[in-house]
Amino acid sequence: MKEKRGTASIILTCVFVLISIVYVMPIVEVAVNSFKANAYVNTDTFALPNSESFVGFANYAKGMTFGNYPFLKSVFYSFYITIVSTALILLCTSMAAWYIARVGSKFSQIFYYLCVFSMIVPFQMVMYTLAGTADTLRLNTPWSIPIVYLGFGAGLAIFMFVGFIKGLPLEIEEAAAIDGCGPLVTFFNVVLAMLKPTMVSVGILEIMWVWNDYLLPYLVLDRTEYMTIPIHIQYLKGSYGSVDLGATMAIIMLSILPIIVLYLFCQKYIIKGVAAGAVKG
Amino acid sequence: MKKTKKKPDAAALNSVLVRRPIQRCFPIFIFPTFVAFMIGFLYPFLKGIYLSFCTFTTPRDAQFIGFSNYVKAFGDASFVHAFGFTALFTVVSVVAINVFAFAIAYLLTQNIAGANLFRTVFFMPNLIGGIVLGYIWSMIFDGVLRYYDTYLLAKTSYGFWGLLILMCWQQIGYMMIIYIAGLQGIPEDMMEAAKIDGANKWQSLWRITIPNVMPSVTICVFLTLTNSFKLFDQNLALTGGMPTAFQEGGEIINTTEMLALNIYKTFYTGANTRGMAQAKAVMFFILVAVFALAQLKATRTKEVQQ
Numbered sequence: 001m002k003e004k005r006g007t008a009s010i011i012l013t014c015v016f017v018l019i020s021i022v023y024v025m026p027i028v029e030v031a032v033n034s035f036k037a038n039a040y041v042n043t044d045t046f047a048l049p050n051s052e053s054f055v056g057f058a059n060y061a062k063g064m065t066f067g068n069y070p071f072l073k074s075v076f077y078s079f080y081i082t083i084v085s086t087a088l089i090l091l092c093t094s095m096a097a098w099y100i101a102r103v104g105s106k107f108s109q110i111f112y113y114l115c116v117f118s119m120i121v122p123f124q125m126v127m128y129t130l131a132g133t134a135d136t137l138r139l140n141t142p143w144s145i146p147i148v149y150l151g152f153g154a155g156l157a158i159f160m161f162v163g164f165i166k167g168l169p170l171e172i173e174e175a176a177a178i179d180g181c182g183p184l185v186t187f188f189n190v191v192l193a194m195l196k197p198t199m200v201s202v203g204i205l206e207i208m209w210v211w212n213d214y215l216l217p218y219l220v221l222d223r224t225e226y227m228t229i230p231i232h233i234q235y236l237k238g239s240y241g242s243v244d245l246g247a248t249m250a251i252i253m254l255s256i257l258p259i260i261v262l263y264l265f266c267q268k269y270i271i272k273g274v275a276a277g278a279v280k281g
Numbered sequence: 282m283k284k285t286k287k288k289p290d291a292a293a294l295n296s297v298l299v300r301r302p303i304q305r306c307f308p309i310f311i312f313p314t315f316v317a318f319m320i321g322f323l324y325p326f327l328k329g330i331y332l333s334f335c336t337f338t339t340p341r342d343a344q345f346i347g348f349s350n351y352v353k354a355f356g357d358a359s360f361v362h363a364f365g366f367t368a369l370f371t372v373v374s375v376v377a378i379n380v381f382a383f384a385i386a387y388l389l390t391q392n393i394a395g396a397n398l399f400r401t402v403f404f405m406p407n408l409i410g411g412i413v414l415g416y417i418w419s420m421i422f423d424g425v426l427r428y429y430d431t432y433l434l435a436k437t438s439y440g441f442w443g444l445l446i447l448m449c450w451q452q453i454g455y456m457m458i459i460y461i462a463g464l465q466g467i468p469e470d471m472m473e474a475a476k477i478d479g480a481n482k483w484q485s486l487w488r489i490t491i492p493n494v495m496p497s498v499t500i501c502v503f504l505t506l507t508n509s510f511k512l513f514d515q516n517l518a519l520t521g522g523m524p525t526a527f528q529e530g531g532e533i534i535n536t537t538e539m540l541a542l543n544i545y546k547t548f549y550t551g552a553n554t555r556g557m558a559q560a561k562a563v564m565f566f567i568l569v570a571v572f573a574l575a576q577l578k579a580t581r582t583k584e585v586q587q
Contacts, residue, residue, distance in 0.1 A: 029421060
């Protein structure tokens with residue numbers, strides 16, 4: 001079926017190689033500048049580090065404590081909030097979605113339509129009142145903020161899960177019921193196994209969202225004590241008179257590295273998951 | 282048990298065998314999510330609508346004042362300017378992102394060596410958060426503009442085009458993925474039939490490829506539309522709304538400020554304008570909802586045609 005690749009195709013490949021190089025340049029520039037002294041980031045942004053401007057890992061060392069807040073603390077909170085929120089969303093919304101898909105009561109229908117509705121509401125609409133509510137209910141710590149993420153992120157997750165569960169054959173669950181499985185056993189031993197592909201898609205979407213989210217944790221968390229990586233970076237750049245660009249680039253590099261590594265290892269799932277969310281959203 | 286064979290889910294709902302036991306487990310299955318949903322969405326949403334009709338500095342001292350917040354919001358020069366800037370940016374970015382994304386997707390599906398590698402590269406910027414993206418590009422734009430003895434925040438147009446380049450860099454890969462899926466869904470025999478009938482590449486692109494990817498176009502246009510319209514993180518990190526300018530009425534406005542950022546600043550740069558900020562937020566929500574409904578309608582009509 002495949003045609004032989006002609007000269008036009010070779011030229012096209014070369015063009016794409018060039019575009020790809022331009023495409024990754026911004027990230028390469030961040031990496032390069034993270035090894036340069038602050039003054040040189042500003043004056044020779046695109047020069048490679050030379051003996052004068054090269055500072056080794058000094059920027060990374062400086063970035064760790066830069067801005068009177070240990071960067072590793074932000075990293076820890078970012079990881080913690082992302083992992084716990086995603087796990088909580090996956091568990092709770094898949095269970096709720098099964099209930100909605102299998103119990104056709106008025107309640108489950110209304111809840112479902114509210115979830116769909118919540119997907120189109122921009123965050124600015126609820127941010128002020130949400131921050132106030134979270135504060136009153138003491139959801140303003142990294143330990144409790146996953147509940148806020150579950151609430152605000154439930155819409156998309158439930159929508160995707162319900163859509164998938166409705167396509168699953170009921171006979172399997174009936175068989176499990178006849179064999180004497182209670183709903184909990186049926187859900188965890190039978191339904192969950194069938195939900196795996198959607199779990200991966202929803203999980204990736206939620207990880208990307210929570211890890212990169214800036215405004216929600218910024219408004220909800222008690223900022224004097226807790227920061228996440230995006231808040232930390234904004235804090236360094238936004239509120240410091242003379243910004244140490246070298247150290248900032250080092251921190252940016254550290255913050256995108258986990259994502260890029262994750263992407264290189266499971267890009268197939270990530271692309272599929274993100275595309276699935278797009279088509280439905 | 283399965284007398285009704287109308288729809289698969291009608292049968293599902295009728296299966297008492299499965300339904301009843303789940304229904305009994307209401308507190309375990311759905312209650313926790315429902316409570317979180319009330320806290321994280323429904324209550325703040327309804328209260329937000331109520332507060333848009335009130336004057337307040339904290340939610341506790343709210344006093345009902347009717348529509349005057351909305352009237353004030355319309356008279357706010359910074360809001361009107363932000364709306365214009367956002368609308369212009371949205372139109373330009375929707376066109377730019379979709380044209381580039383479609384072109385790349387089309388070329389990558391022409392049996393090119395290394396297509397998968399290129400796809401991986403183009404998609405990558407999508408994974409980086411808006412705040413980080415903003416600072417990466419502000420470094421790069423400042424680096425380039427330094428050759429011309431100027432800087433990013435010097436002019437409104439720099440901010441506009443900077444934001445556009447940033448968004449293209451971030452979004453093209455994402456839209457490309459959707460277009461590639463659409464292009465790969467075109468039946469191959471249709472292409473071959475066109476070839477046999479003597480259509481050249483250009484003709485088959487316009488007559489067969491593009492009409493067949495229209496569903497993908499609808500999705501991508503609406504996605505880029507809402508993404509650009511709701512843009513916040515990138516806007517905050519790249520320019521923060523700078524530079525400022527004096528309006529004729531003596532008001533100071535931030536010339537590269539988009540709607541979301543304008544609402545945010547109205548909320549948090551002083552406690553007196555919060556009622557107006559909430560009114561702006563409600564209008565912002567209504568605009569986004571209109572886009573969403575339009576999309577729903579567009580996809581529905583497409584489905585009927587096919």
